[in-house]
Amino acid sequence: MSEARRFVTAAEMEVEELPWGPHEWLSRPGLVDAEQLLLVRVHMPPRQAHKFHRHPEMEEIIYVLEGVAEQWVDREKRILGPGEIAHIPKDVVHGTYNIGDSTLRFLAILSPAKITGPPLIDMSEEEPWKSLRPWPPTD
Amino acid sequence: MSEARRFVTAAEMEVEELPWGPHEWLSRPGLVDAEQLLLVRVHMPPRQAHKFHRHPEMEEIIYVLEGVAEQWVDREKRILGPGEIAHIPKDVVHGTYNIGDSTLRFLAILSPAKITGPPLIDMSEEEPWKSLRPWPPTD
Numbered sequence: 001m002s003e004a005r006r007f008v009t010a011a012e013m014e015v016e017e018l019p020w021g022p023h024e025w026l027s028r029p030g031l032v033d034a035e036q037l038l039l040v041r042v043h044m045p046p047r048q049a050h051k052f053h054r055h056p057e058m059e060e061i062i063y064v065l066e067g068v069a070e071q072w073v074d075r076e077k078r079i080l081g082p083g084e085i086a087h088i089p090k091d092v093v094h095g096t097y098n099i100g101d102s103t104l105r106f107l108a109i110l111s112p113a114k115i116t117g118p119p120l121i122d123m124s125e126e127e128p129w130k131s132l133r134p135w136p137p138t139d
Numbered sequence: 140m141s142e143a144r145r146f147v148t149a150a151e152m153e154v155e156e157l158p159w160g161p162h163e164w165l166s167r168p169g170l171v172d173a174e175q176l177l178l179v180r181v182h183m184p185p186r187q188a189h190k191f192h193r194h195p196e197m198e199e200i201i202y203v204l205e206g207v208a209e210q211w212v213d214r215e216k217r218i219l220g221p222g223e224i225a226h227i228p229k230d231v232v233h234g235t236y237n238i239g240d241s242t243l244r245f246l247a248i249l250s251p252a253k254i255t256g257p258p259l260i261d262m263s264e265e266e267p268w269k270s271l272r273p274w275p276p277t278d
Binding site: 006009032033035037039041058071074078080083084085086087088089090109112 | 143144147148149166171175176178199200227248251
């Protein structure tokens with residue numbers, strides 16, 4: 001694939017609208033010659049969340065660019081700011097909640113890029129996840 | 140490995156001094172439970188470079204955080220600013236040159252995290268790479 005794109009700028013990235021905010025795809029098959037690495041920049045408005053879910057075949061890193069994330073990995077949570085990360089092993093349940101007053105911007109890095117099954121399984125309506133972090137917050 | 144670290148902040152990251160600038164490791168085996176994903180933040184001073192090299196077993200993404208990179212992938216170059224990326228397939232020769240007046244900060248994302256051979260082969264003294272981008276610049 002000598003013709004594959006090697007650089008992705010604002011002009012080339014692929015934007016996808018999802019319920020928890022716009023996604024800007026920077027690396028995925030079809031955009032670049034990705035075998036191992038998916039990269040997407042997410043812009044999550046205040047009081048939005050990507051509730052508990054898991055990726056059966058992919059390991060993930062969340063890297064916060066701007067704003068504040070309440071990040072869960074399994075039953076453990078941490079407040080993450082710019083330059084901080086969460087590491088999520090394959091198939092471990094996790095979720096990202098924007099508890100700040102500004103847009104949360106983060107990179108989601110996933111590997112591998114090519115899988116055979118579903119990329120994402122929603123767990124937010126199953127216990128213990130449903131009770132662990134009620135959302136949206138009622139306060 | 141239920142004891143593995145799931146979060147990495149400034150307090151936990153591992154700093155490594157390399158000739159082309161400090162590296163802040165955010166994901167690697169031993170720090171987190173990484174099988175697929177290496178993540179390191181590089182702070183490259185002006186007129187520094189990570190000259191042409193290749194990773195025989197790893198795919199890579201360079202994500203620019205701050206500053207300006209002259210980024211090469213194979214014989215193709217692009218000036219990258221914040222939020223822009225280069226995608227480097229496994230074993231493809233590439234290099235990063237700070238041609239700006241300020242520190243270049245970028246994320247290097249590599250996959251997989253566990254390999255058996257050398258992680259990096261320097262190509263900067265071999266042709267055509269040696270002649271393609273003389274460094275340091277003489278201007």
